[in-house]
Amino acid sequence: MANETGDSVKDRFAQRFGDENDEKAERVKNEQQEKKAEKAKNVKDSKNEKTVNIKSEWTNHSIYLNDELASSLSHNYKRLDLDLDQDYGLSIKKTRHYYPLIVKLGLERLEELESKEVKERIEELEAK
Template identity: 40%
Template sequence: MSDRASRLRERRNQSKEKAQSQVEPESDSEDRESQESEESKPSKTSKTEKTSKTGETDSSQESTSLKDEQVGTYLYLPEEQRDEMNFRYKMISAEYEREFGESLEKNRHYYPLVIEYGLDCLEDATPQEVREMLEELEY
């Protein structure tokens, strides 16, 4: 549990450093980065060792973090709906990966698709139609 907490703390610190370096002038941020790198060498070394042992690279290092691009939103779904959404994601993701040779990420790609096209479906719905749709869902 403490390993997970330290990884989360390290990610938060990296995000803060990144945000601060974008705001501060380059000369100040370079000085601060060199000081911080000296302070956090053990944690960076251990992270490097972990990636070299597994042979995998951290995807957050290669691309921007999803948290930097999008806003986290939590919602509650009936279990059956959640299961259906997860099942459909697996099917669509497998077909997408087979077709294009790249993965369809659940949070970055799939959820925004579900929401956007769901919103499109509801855009012209009258209140009566919304009520009928809810009744079909058995609410």
């Protein structure tokens, strides 16, 4: 009977202090994770970049281009990338920077065109 009482007292102490140690370890672990997250955020902010996974966060649009337009698009990308690298030490990503830039500039230009001019451009594309 003495052993049972001694064992039960040990068990109760182990549970009491074991739980406190577990809670403390959990708090320390959470604090470390928060520090890592804050550090990662600071690194991202210091680079002044938005880290966006464009494949999961942007909308996908597939387009079909004739060979001449596709070739022109590719050549202009290479030229622009080289120019930016030589002038500013920058490299642009085709999907993240170049294609959105082409679309944005194209939309801005389309807003300036009269419907007659748009019709003429469409006819030019169809003739090729």
